[in-house]
Amino acid sequence: MSATTIRVEGPAPYDVVVGHGVADLLPELLGEDVARVAVVRPASLPEVASSVLEALGATCTALDLPVPDGESAKTATVAAGCWEALGAAGFTRSDVVVTVGGGATTDLGGFVAATWLRGVRVVHVPTTLLAMVDAAVGGKTGIDTGAGKNLVGSFHEPAGVLCDLATLATLPRAELVAGLGEVIKCGFIADPVILELVEATDPADLTADSPVLRELVERAIRVKAEVVAADLKETGGADGHPGREVLNYGHTLAHAIERAEHYGVRHGEAVAIGCVYVAELAARAGSLDPELVVRHRSAFARVGLPTTYAGAPFEELHDAMRVDKKSRGNQLRFVVLRGLADPTVLAGPDEADLRAAYAAIGGPA
The missing domain is CATH 1.20.1090.10 (Dehydroquinate synthase-like - alpha domain)
Structure with a gap:
């Protein structure tokens, strides 16, 4: 099945690519003259991250930045650790942050990209349904504080979003729901x-390969x-x-x-x-x-x-x-x-x- 491209218009237009098995389209979303890519991803996703790192490694230097799972990643301490890693790698404005994971990873990685050198490109590869339809699109980034969720953040639109529905096949049912x-x-x-569509479809049929889910x-x-x-x-x-x-x-x-x-x-x-x-x-x-x-x-x-x-x-x-x-x-x-x-x-x-x-x-x- 072919990929669907949804254009997000605005001051900095970008594409959201949706389909099954579309991971090989990721390099096209990075843009030109990219020497380094930092992959921000949960430590619990080594398999998905390794495939992304391998794909990117053919054209540029890929830096692996594992972070904690879920909301525990969205702290100033974790963000500061990412900044230090980018600095040590000599990350410049022509380089790109790629987030791989759920909404929390997207929020954190987008915030790191928005604040490093006052803004570098970011491409999101959401691996959960929630991240695909929410966090990855729209340019909202943020971390949490003791006072509440997403109270520190920035608007920073991505350069592109890649929604590979095949990644949902291993998503726990509760997360899909x-x-x-x-x-x-x-x-x-x-x-x-x-x-x-929801009211006419048996919920059990809403699976990763379902045309209705797509x-x-x-x-x-x-x-x-x-x-x-x-x-x-x-x-x-x-x-x-x-x-x-x-x-x-x-x-x-x-x-x-x-x-x-x-x-x-x-x-x-x-x-x-x-x-x-x-x-x-x-x-x-x-x-x-x-x-x-x-x-x-x-x-x-x-x-x-x-x-x-x-x-x-x-x-x-x-x-x-x-x-x-x-x-x-x-x-x-x-x-x-x-x-x-x-x-x-x-x-x-x-x-x-x-x-x-x-x-x-x-x-x-």
Whole structure:
């Protein structure tokens, strides 16, 4: 099957290549005059990394930069270690960082590329569904602090993204399902066909070699590509559209849950819960029909994602949500829906509605 190329427009346009067995296309995405490539990848992915290093080694010097798994990689200490390695290797502005791994690796590696010499090229090779449809596209990079997730970072668009769906064949089922959280989110905010495909397909048939999964991946990437091309740095959209903020649908509570669970919950699982929460909130604020709230619950639950949460008191999550990047001063702001694929921003919702929505998803009183 041939590769699909999705163009992300903007000040620095780039291609997202999607297909099965497309790893050999990686050198084409690097650009010209590359002497060194630093491969940032989890220490737990030696097989995938070795194939990438071997492919790159034919044309340039490849530097292997293994980092911790998951969110534990997204620290200032790990980033500083990468900077020191780049310095020791004589990394220049004509060289390229390649990330190989999931969303955390993409966030960290993109941040390292954004900050080394004030910005060098980066190419992402996501190996999880979540990274393919979310972290690898759009140019957001970041690391975590004790105060919250992704609070330190930069906008740094990649030079290219290579999504080899063959890498999903070895992905644990729970990780694949978690990635569908971001996919289904895209269905609610922009592309209802995604929801129709999910609702019409047996979840067991959503496998790495499934044509339906490939269509879902491509549709989710196109949603993100269109949004970031119109509003790269979250300055706002036209005609009342939230702009890039729309991609954070469900994320305000999701990030609070991740923090409360010490990042022991998968991001896509937290996003599913967060989307159901804001649907409940929007219904209480009078902007969303109850039928669409039910559809939120059924769509996420159909693929095996959680739609309830009772792991922390409201006050703890409320405090965490106050440091969310969408907040303005002391005012909480949520991306909500007025209807299917009709997003807006709800600023300063009533605390009674916030509490009632949390109770509706199973939260303790």
